[in-house]
Amino acid sequence: MSLKLGVPSKGRLMEKCFDWFAARGLHLSRTGSEREYAGAVEGVDGIALVLLSAGEIPRELAAGRLHLGVTGTDLVQEKLPLWEQQLEEIAPLGFGQADLILAVPQFWVDVDTLDDLDAAAAAFRARHGHRLRIATKYHRLVREFLRVGGVADYALVDSQGATEGTVKNETAEAIADITSTGETLRANHLKPLSDGLILRSQATLWRSRGAPCTDAETATLAGLIAQIGA
Amino acid sequence: MPSRAETLARAALLRAGFEAAGAQPVETPILQPAETLLDLYGEDIRARAYVTSDALRGEQMLRPDFTVPVVQMHMADGAEPARYTYAGEVFRRQEHDPERASEYAQVGFEVFDRTDPAAADAEVFARIADALAGLQLRAATGDIGVLMAAVRGLDTSERRRAALMRHIWRPHRFRALLDRFAHRVPVPPARAAMLACADPLAGCAPQIGKRSRAEVAARIAALRADAAEPPISAIELTALEALLGVRETAPFALRHLRDIAADLPQIGPALDRLEARIAALAARGIDVDHLDFEASYGRSSMEYYDGFVFGFYAERRPDLPAIASGGRYDALTRRLGQGAEIPAVGGVLRPGLILELEGAAR
Secondary structure, three states, X not given: OOEEEEEEOOHHHHHHHHHHHHOOOOEEEEEXXXXXXXXXXXXXXXXXXXXXXXXXXXXXXXXXXXXXXXXXXXXHHHHOOOHHHHEEEEEEXXXXXXXXXXXXXXXXXXXXXXXHHHHHHHHHHHHHOOOEEEEEOOHHHHHHHHHHHXXXXXXXXXXXXXXXXXOOOOXXXXXXXXXXXXXXXXXXXXXXXXXXXXXXXXXXXXXXXXXXXXXXXHHHHHHHHHHHOO | OOOHHHHHHHHHHHHHHHHHOOOEEOOOOOEEEHHHHHHHHOOOHHHHOOEEEEOOOEEEEEOOOOHHHHHHHHHHHOOOOEXXXXXXXEEOOOOOOOOOOOEEEEEEEEEEOOOOHHHHHHHHHHHHHHHOOXXXXXXEEEEHHHHHXXXXXXXXXXXXXXXXXXXXXXXXXXXXXXXXXXXXXXXXXXXXXXXXXXOOOOOOOOOOXXXXXXXXXXXXXXXXXXXXXXXXXXXXXXXXXXXXXXXXXXXXXXXXXXXXXXXXXXXXXXXXXXXXXXXXXXXXXXXXXXXXXXXXXXXXXXXXOOOEXXXXXXXXXXXXXXXXXXXXXXXXXXXXXXXXXXXXXXXXXXXXXXHHHHHHHO
C-alpha cells in the first residue's frame, strides 16, 4: 500500500497545490481525461494522489482514509470538533488566504461591533417577531464565536453559496463568510464588523493522526516531510 | 461504569420514591419541536442538542431536558397544585469534551404550587438531598431572583435595565454592559464619530434587507439618549459588585445581603423570600448553617431559572458534572403558558452518576 495524499480536485487551488509541491521536487499531475479524478506522483515513491473536494478532505483525514491532505484552516476547524487531536498541521502553503468575517449592510451606521450587533438583534426580534438571521455555511465556528462574544437573539440560516446576496434577497439580515479582498462585500453593500474577524484561513498541508501506517509508509512519510522542508 | 440496565433500574427506583411522596408520573415525547427550544434558548441550543428533521414536521430536537415538555404538558391541561416525576434519557451533544455522556438518564421532580413558594423550594431541595443521602455531596445554592431584583431597581434608564436583564445569564456580556453604563470604559471611536455627526445616515449606502432605515434611525436616537444619560452611580455599582461576590453559608450570606440592601433597597422583598426559604429548609431538617450560598451561582447555565437555584457536586470527583441540579422557573411557565403562569420549582438527578459514585465507594 502507499501513502495517500489528498488534494483539492478543482481549479486554481489544485494548480497552486501542484506548483507548491513541484517547487519541492514532488510532481503531482492529473492523469486520464480532463474529467477523470485520477492523479499521479513523480519524484517520491510510495505516494498515491487522491483528488477530491476540499470540503471532504477534513473528514477523510479524520477518518484515516488519507494520510496527508491539503485544505483550508476554515474547513478543518468548521468540520472537525477537537481538530487538534485528529490532525497535525505540517505546513501552511502560503496561498488560499481568506478571512471568515461577520458582515452587515453598509447603511447600518449604528452597527460597528458585536456589542452593536447584539443590541440591534434584540430590537429586530422585538419588532419583527423573529430572530436576526445570519447566513453562513460555517455554522459551528460562527455559533461559537457569537457565544463567546455574548450575542443573543440571532438565528443562523444555511447558505452554501452566493451568501453576500442573501441580505438583498431578505433571506438574512447579516452574513458570516470568507473574504479575501472584501470586493464582493462592497459590491453587495456590506461591511465587516470591526471586531468580527472569526478566523484567518489559508491552504494548509495536514497529517492525519489516526491513519494507520505500515513501516514502509511511516518511512515514506518521514522522507516526504524532510523533502518538503516542513 | 454502571450498565444501562442498572442505571435505568435505579432511575425507576428514584422515580418510585418521588411517586411515594405524592408526585404523579409523566412521560414526554423524545422528539421535541425545535422551534420552541430555539425560541427559549437561542441558537446556542444547537451546540447542545441533537437536531433532526423530516420534510413534513421540520426540525425536531432529541429532548435535551424534560422541564420544557413537562411545563407545556402542565400548562395545557394540568390541575393545580401538581407534583410530577419522570425518568428517562436526555440527549446532549458533547463536542468539546468526549468524556461527557451524550445520552444519559435523568430523574426529575417538579412542583407547580402557588400557595407557599418557600415551602415548595425547600420540599424539592430536601427530597433530592434525601435521595442522595450517603454520597457525601456538597450542595451549592443561589438565588437569581436577588440579582434580578437588584437590576430591575437600578436608578438608570429602562433601556439600560432591560439590556442588563437580557444578559443576566451571560456574565461576560453583563459585565461589559455594566462597565459601559458606569462610564468605566471609553466610548468606542466609531460610536463617538457616529454620534458627533449631525445626520449619520446622510449619503450612506442604499438600504438593503429587512432591517429598515427607520430602525437604524431609531437605534441612533436611542444611542444619543443613552449618551446623555448619567452613569450608574458608584454607590449602586459597588453594591451590585458586592452582591455578585457574596459566597458564604446561607445565614451569613443573608446577613451580608441585608447590609448590601442598605444601598440597594430594591432587593428587600427578594431577601425576605430568601429568608423564608432558609427557614423552610431548616424546618425540613436541612443543616442551613453549613449550606453554601453563592449569589452568582447558576448564572452561566440554562437560562430559565429566575429564583432559587441549587446543585449537588462530588468534591472528590471534580471531573463529574453536577449529580443533581434544579431551581425555580416561574418565568418559563409564563413564556410557555400563552398568558397563563404558575410558580414552579424542580430538579433532576442523574442515576448513572449516583451508581458510579456508589461503585467507587465500595
